[in-house]
Every structure is written in C-alpha cells, then in structure tokens.
Amino acid sequence: MLLSVEQFEARHGLLQAVRGVTLHVAAGETLALVGANGAGKTTLLRGIAGAHKASAGRVKFDGTDITALPAYARVPLGIALVPEGRKLFGGMTTQDNLRVAERRGRPGKWNVETVVQAFPQLQPKLTALARNLSGGQQQAVAIGRALMSNPRLLLLDEVSLGLSPVAVEQLYASLRGLMRDGTTIVLVEQDLTRALAVADRVVCMLEGRVVFEGLAAETTREEVLSAYFGVGT
Numbered sequence: 001m002l003l004s005v006e007q008f009e010a011r012h013g014l015l016q017a018v019r020g021v022t023l024h025v026a027a028g029e030t031l032a033l034v035g036a037n038g039a040g041k042t043t044l045l046r047g048i049a050g051a052h053k054a055s056a057g058r059v060k061f062d063g064t065d066i067t068a069l070p071a072y073a074r075v076p077l078g079i080a081l082v083p084e085g086r087k088l089f090g091g092m093t094t095q096d097n098l099r100v101a102e103r104r105g106r107p108g109k110w111n112v113e114t115v116v117q118a119f120p121q122l123q124p125k126l127t128a129l130a131r132n133l134s135g136g137q138q139q140a141v142a143i144g145r146a147l148m149s150n151p152r153l154l155l156l157d158e159v160s161l162g163l164s165p166v167a168v169e170q171l172y173a174s175l176r177g178l179m180r181d182g183t184t185i186v187l188v189e190q191d192l193t194r195a196l197a198v199a200d201r202v203v204c205m206l207e208g209r210v211v212f213e214g215l216a217a218e219t220t221r222e223e224v225l226s227a228y229f230g231v232g233t
C-alpha cells in the first residue's frame with residue numbers, strides 16, 4: 001500500500017472531527033472521500049498531508065510511519081495537498097505560483113511546460129496574475145502547483161467547489177489524464193455521481209467515521225446516499 005491510515009483521530013479543540021479512521025490506498029489508485037458537510041473529510045485529508053495533527057492513530061506512507069512529520073517534511077516524500085479554497089498568491093503570476101512548489105518537491109517529470117500540457121487552459125494565462133484568473137483556471141493552477149513537487153500521492157479537496165459545470169468538466173478531463181498516467185489520488189468530492197464515475201474506490205464518512213467503503217464500479221449512488229445520511233448504520 002502506498003498510503004495506510006490506521007485508527008486515525010483528529011480534533012478541533014474539544015470536537016473530535018475524525019474518529020478512528022482506517023483506510024488504505026494502493027499505488028495508482030483513485031479514492032474518493034464523500035460525506036455530508038462536517039463529516040470530517042477535510043480534516044482527514046489535512047491529517048494525511050500533515051497540515052492537521054493526529055490526536056491518535058498512524059499515517060504510513062510507503063511503509064514508513066510519518067505520523068510525527070509536519071506537512072513541509074511530507075512534501076519531499078511525495079505527498080501534495082490541493083487545499084480547499086486553492087490558497088494561491090493572487091498578486092503573483094500563474095507561472096510564479098507554479099514555481100513556488102518547485103524547490104520543495106522531488107525530481108520528476110513535472111515542470112511549467114508539462115503542467116500546461118495537462119491543463120491547456122493555462123497556456124494563455126502564464127503571465128497573468130492569479131487573482132485575475134477564472135475560478136476554473138485558479139483551480140488548475142492550484143493542482144498544477146501541487147504537481148510541481150512531483151508527488152506520489154495527490155490529495156484534492158473539493159476541486160469543483162464553486163465552479164461552472166463547463167469548468168468542472170474541463171478540470172476533470174485533466175484529472176482523468178493524471179489518473180490514466182497512474183497518479184495516486186485521494187479526492188474529496190461533494191458530487192456523488194462524479195465521485196463514483198472517476199474513482200476506483202469510494203469511502204463515505206459520517207460524523208468522523210467511515211460508514212461505507214466499496215469499489216466504485218460495484219457501488220450505487222443509493223448505497224452511498226444511505227450511508228451519507230446514516231440510514232441503516
């Protein structure tokens with residue numbers, strides 16, 4: 001397994017946002033994390049990236065226990081997070097936003113040119129300021145920036161949030177290319193139909209726990225939805 005999360009727990013003060021989550025992701029696999037608002041998906045994803053501390057449990061990456069490592073020390077190992085809300089430098093150009101991640105990552109195929117090949121909508125925008133890009137273009141920059149560190153594991157937090165249907169389609173076309181190339185991905189996605197369409201496996205969280213796990217191809221929307229709302233669990 002490339003990623004193993006074992007009995008992972010994380011808190012926001014007194015609130016226990018993630019409660020004893022265990023999940024595994026094989027190299028080359030795409031796992032979709034779904035669940036209602038507040039289910040703990042973002043906290044779990046940040047926990048995998050090292051941006052949120054575990055209060056119990058372990059995160060193992062390629063067999064090594066990385067639970068104690070902060071986020072900056074996980075990037076060179078090959079873990080990259082595309083955070084909710086993109087967090088770009090608005091006053092910097094597209095290419096400078098991409099290059100920010102260059103120094104901290106691993107050697108590999110990703111550079112400004114290969115990012116533009118994967119996200120062609122960025123080609124005419126390389127010297128534009130990030131704040132002047134459309135939402136879809138900004139999200140493409142955020143994913144491109146994560147790729148620039150040549151990750152072995154890409155963590156995507158609600159990349160389609162707030163985008164137009166056309167922009168979402170364009171973004172997912174690029175993501176499908178990454179998946180075909182064997183990039184290992186864990187993605188948080190609100191759109192169940194899309195999650196089931198793109199992922200190999202789906203994990204549904206409810207109130208901090210995993211309440212459903214299945215192969216996307218063998219899972220119906222209805223099955224996930226009943227787990228989503230806690231029906232019959």
Ligand code: ATP
Pocket residue numbers: 012013015017035036037038039040041042043044
């Ligand atoms: P969403 O889709 O709304 O982002 P989520 O499934 O990603 O939901 P989290 O954002 O991980 O869920 O939140 C899990 C729980 O932790 C929720 O009850 C939320 O209110 C709480 N929480 C999240 N961030 C904070 C914070 N910074 N301070 C306090 N509580 C928080």
